Amino acid sequence: MITALPIVDNQLSNHFTKAHHFVFVDDNGALICSAPNPSLGAGCSGKKHLVDMLLANHADRVVVKNIGAKMLSRLFESKIEVLMTDKGRRSNLQGLLEDPNVTRLVDLSRARTSINFDRKQFEGGCCEQHGHENALENSCCQSLDSLSRQRKNHHRYCKK
Incomplete structure (x- = not known):
């Protein structure tokens, strides 16, 4: 095992x-x-x-x-x-x-409940839910603060 x-x-x-x-x-x-x-x-x-x-x-x-x-x-x-x-x-x-x-x-x-899950869902969820993998190349995907922060931290969220 x-x-x-x-x-x-x-x-x-x-x-x-x-x-x-x-x-x-x-x-x-x-x-x-x-x-x-x-x-x-x-x-x-x-x-x-x-x-x-x-x-x-x-x-x-x-x-x-x-x-x-x-x-x-x-x-x-x-x-x-x-x-x-x-x-x-x-x-x-x-x-x-x-x-x-x-x-x-x-x-x-x-298990622990995600403290970020509800916030992410409110903000539109993850980009993968919209059928595209590369969040930085698609216009619906935006960082919570700025595109530069998104590229730095690699956090991908979609705007509603």
Whole structure:
């Protein structure tokens, strides 16, 4: 079984999609590979790319400290098991997985609600909802503040 761990500064990331990279380990905790987080700075489509990256690396499960409801739903839909812990400094995977405080998530009750989702929907949602991928090239897509900020931060929102 391959486990994906979201990592920031050599420890488990406090938030799943904010990890700098992911490490993939086998049941013995041996490193299989490491991959950068495709959702960092990628705007609306980045989280889909994150799930695609997990599947491409054959992740059977992920370990999280915190995760949003929409991402958790995507992982459930992709048949990826999600384990939640409040610890992140364990020296080995086995110790982390055997911790009695690790919980296998089976529903959305432990997920966090997105503080940005309602605002994005009010402002027209993500550009991908309009059928075009390259937000900077399409006139309906605008940054919340300015086009230059949009290019700098790669956040893509559509104007209603």
